[in-house]
Amino acid sequence: MEFSQLLFRKQRRWNLFAFFMTTLLLVLSSIYLAVGELTISPFSEITPLMEQLVMQLRFPRLLTAIVIGASLALSGAVLQVLLGNVLAEPGVIGISGGASVMMVLVLFFLPAMATPIGFMSAAVCGALLFTGLLVAFARMARLTTTRLLLVGVALGILSGAVVTWAFYFSDDLSLRQLMYWLMGSIGGASWGHHILSLVLLPVMIWLCFKGQLLDKLMMGELHAKQLGIDVDAVRWKLILAVSILVGGAVALGGIIGFVGLVVPHLLRLSLGSENRYLLPMSALSGATLLVLADIVARTALDSAELPLGVVTTTIGAPVFIWMLVKNHDSR
Numbered sequence: 001m002e003f004s005q006l007l008f009r010k011q012r013r014w015n016l017f018a019f020f021m022t023t024l025l026l027v028l029s030s031i032y033l034a035v036g037e038l039t040i041s042p043f044s045e046i047t048p049l050m051e052q053l054v055m056q057l058r059f060p061r062l063l064t065a066i067v068i069g070a071s072l073a074l075s076g077a078v079l080q081v082l083l084g085n086v087l088a089e090p091g092v093i094g095i096s097g098g099a100s101v102m103m104v105l106v107l108f109f110l111p112a113m114a115t116p117i118g119f120m121s122a123a124v125c126g127a128l129l130f131t132g133l134l135v136a137f138a139r140m141a142r143l144t145t146t147r148l149l150l151v152g153v154a155l156g157i158l159s160g161a162v163v164t165w166a167f168y169f170s171d172d173l174s175l176r177q178l179m180y181w182l183m184g185s186i187g188g189a190s191w192g193h194h195i196l197s198l199v200l201l202p203v204m205i206w207l208c209f210k211g212q213l214l215d216k217l218m219m220g221e222l223h224a225k226q227l228g229i230d231v232d233a234v235r236w237k238l239i240l241a242v243s244i245l246v247g248g249a250v251a252l253g254g255i256i257g258f259v260g261l262v263v264p265h266l267l268r269l270s271l272g273s274e275n276r277y278l279l280p281m282s283a284l285s286g287a288t289l290l291v292l293a294d295i296v297a298r299t300a301l302d303s304a305e306l307p308l309g310v311v312t313t314t315i316g317a318p319v320f321i322w323m324l325v326k327n328h329d330s331r
Contacts, residue, residue: 014277018284025066025288032062032295056190064189065294065308066287067197068253071245073286074207076260077279078242079131081214082235083138085149086265090127090246091257092320093152097159098130099123099250100182104166116251120196124247130155131239131246184256184309186294193252200248203241204283210238211276218273256309258316259286266319289315 033054034040040050072090079088079095090096102122106113113122137151163182213234216224221231249256264282271277290308293315297306 010272010274011277013271014274014281017271018281021281021284021288025284025291028288028291028295029062029066032065032291033058035295035299060191060194061186061189061294062291063194063197064186064252065290067194067200068186068249068256069259069286069288069290070204070283071200071249071286072256072259073263073282073289074204074260074279075242075245075249076286077264077275077282078207078210078214078238079260080264081218081275082238082242083134085138086268087149087261087320088152089258089261090242090249091255091259092156092261093134093149094155094157094159095127095130095134095152095243095246096250096255096257097156097163098126099247100126100255101159101162102126102129103251104163108166116193116196120199120248120251122247123251124244127246127250128240128243130159131243135235135239182254183307184254184312185297185305185307186253187305189252196248196252200245203244207238207241207245208280208283211274211279214275214279218275254307254309256290257313258320259289259312262316262319263289 030042034042036053036058038050038053040046040054076089079090079093080086082088083093100123102125103119106118106122110118113119133155134152213229216227216229217231217234224231263286264278267278267281267285271281290312293311294308297308297311300306300311
């Protein structure tokens with residue numbers, strides 16, 4: 001078979017997957033708007049209560065799930081190239097924890113900044129700090145996969161300890177609610193929070209067009225420099241973009257783990273590693289996965305709602321263990 005035919009078949013597989021995933025997202029979104037404590041049938045008469053329920057509660061929450069899922073999956077895909085590590089993911093390597101620490105510090109010491117934009121700014125700073133530390137460790141110490149994971153886990157434990165101390169010494173009800181939210185929840189999503197989505201959307205679009213650049217980085221820094229790429233400048237631009245996405249996702253929904261790990265890695269295994277296709281498909285698949293997970297979180301219990309982070313962790317943890325064992329065996 002000729003090389004051009006192979007390329008055509010691969011592109012066709014990506015196109016078919018994009019069509020399937022778009023259709024699945026639309027179907028799940030329709031189910032999302034219909035199910036809940038009050039089930040709304042599209043064939044029944046829409047009352048003012050139903051209209052209010054959909055437009056003020058379910059629809060902004062649906063958009064939040066889509067934005068967070070796309071942001072986390074896209075961040076994971078970029079981090080895996082940036083760190084040269086298929087196990088890199090914002091939650092696993094502590095970046096989401098860094099964002100949460102800065103948000104808690106803002107709530108403690110700068111309560112006047114406790115607004116959606118203030119929280120996002122703090123979360124971005126925390127995510128940028130932790131991402132910069134990881135990249136610096138990876139480059140200076142030439143860390144292996146195992147050691148990089150250990151450094152990331154240690155940073156995550158450190159951030160978790162800071163947040164736990166903050167909650168322990170606080171009697172403020174808002175902080176206790178924040179702790180539930182940091183477990184991963186979009187139950188409080190409203191239209192006002194989507195000012196953050198307006199910030200995240202152009203960053204996601206920009207990253208989706210950087211696929212060919214990431215393909216060159218995957219070949220190695222020396223090769224990329226020979227092709228005329230300013231590797232250091234590109235790296236820090238990508239770090240900033242990932243930090244904005246992770247910070248925005250944490251500000252919107254707390255720490256929601258494993259989406260950025262599972263989605264891009266499974267796509268690489270099943271369809272290939274061409275980043276010009278992988279990045280947009282990761283965003284689309286991450287959005288679909290989080291919409292499905294939030295349907296489960298909302299409907300699994302009759303009288304309560306599961307934290308969204310618990311659902312994604314339940315899905316992602318077994319896959320992460322499998323990936324870790326497989327990666328160890330391959331070495």
